[in-house]
Amino acid sequence: xxxxxxxxxxxxxxxxxxxxxxxxxxxxxxxxxxxxxxxxxxxxxxxxxxxxxxxxxxxxxxxxxxxxxxxxxxxxxxxxxxxxxxxxxxxxxxxxxxxxxxxxxxxxxxxxxxxxxxxxxxxxxxxxxxxxxxxxxxxxxxxxxxxxxxxxxxxxxxxxxxxxxxxxxx
Numbered sequence: 001x002x003x004x005x006x007x008x009x010x011x012x013x014x015x016x017x018x019x020x021x022x023x024x025x026x027x028x029x030x031x032x033x034x035x036x037x038x039x040x041x042x043x044x045x046x047x048x049x050x051x052x053x054x055x056x057x058x059x060x061x062x063x064x065x066x067x068x069x070x071x072x073x074x075x076x077x078x079x080x081x082x083x084x085x086x087x088x089x090x091x092x093x094x095x096x097x098x099x100x101x102x103x104x105x106x107x108x109x110x111x112x113x114x115x116x117x118x119x120x121x122x123x124x125x126x127x128x129x130x131x132x133x134x135x136x137x138x139x140x141x142x143x144x145x146x147x148x149x150x151x152x153x154x155x156x157x158x159x160x161x162x163x164x165x166x167x168x169x170x
Contacts, residue, residue: 053079053157055124059093062165079152083107084125084144084162085114087151095146097165107147114146115139115167121160126150 054076061071075091088095100113112135129148
């Protein structure tokens, strides 16, 4: 847990009249202290919340490694609480190709650069949104925009397998 203390110094000058009609100003400092405590828990360290279903996610890398196998990264999310883009960002999982890194819209659904392919677990995600229908109309049904995809529906649990940057696959 970290604690920070902020001090705000404020001075004010009340007007005082002296006997001859001249004005004397007096500076009276006022300090106001505020303490703020916070604890940070990353998504990787957060414990499972009892009674809330979880979705396990596996993210397959876009290119094979030297041994020919595709790298796989894992994450967990509470069902229905996060977008796929946020889960990936929280767990530092690469989402964008080079162009997307430079030109993405920050999750607003207006660029189409956060494309992923759902290999398994499509039934654990929300239906395609109108934004996805617009940007992905000529793409396979398994392709989704990570910024529009809600992981779970607050009641389901299971495993979703996601191919990152599917446009790089041969």
